[in-house]
Amino acid sequence: MRVALTPPALKRDRFCTVVSVTDTGDGDLVSFEGIDDLTAAEDITGCYVLANRDDFELDSLDAAYTDLMGREVVDERFGSLGTIVEIMSTPANDVWVVEGDRYGEVLIPVIEQVVLDLPDTGTISVHVMDGLIDMDK
Structure with a gap:
């Protein structure tokens, strides 16, 4: 898979090829073609790795997570709460x-009593339990 490193540096290629990915238990260890020693690895420390979503083999759960990002969430009493910006797994x-x-920020537990309607696209309907919204905002 070919990826882009950003921000780009003047003394290295902006694009590189992923050779392998290893699950370490604490995250993934990614090996890149041409990054073979500590000096080369330090050169890309702090860079973001940008990849085309179509290059990944996503299972249905991973695809569902990425499809939820940016979707609007509406409560039956409070109206629009905003959009999903992160999904935390507990x-x-x-x-x-x-x-x-x-x-502001509202944490919505993904449970049957809260999520009323989760269509494939569009607005998600919820019933926010008492105490989950800061009414002082």
Whole structure:
């Protein structure tokens, strides 16, 4: 897979090829073609790796996560809460981090009692439990 490193540096290629990916338990260890020693690795420390989504073999769960990002979340009582900006996985259930202008950051537990309608596209309907929204905003 060919990826871009950003920000680009003047003394190295902007693009490189992923040779291997190893799950270390704490994250993934990615090996790049041409990055064979500590000096070369230090040169790309702090860079972001940009890849084309179509280059990944996503299982249905991974695809579902990425498809949720940016979707609007609307509560039956409070109206629009904002959009999903992050999905946190917890032992009990996933939690959507929703950010909006009116209520700021709202954490939505992804459970049957809260998520009322989750269509393939468009707005997601929820019933926010008491105490999850800071009404002082």
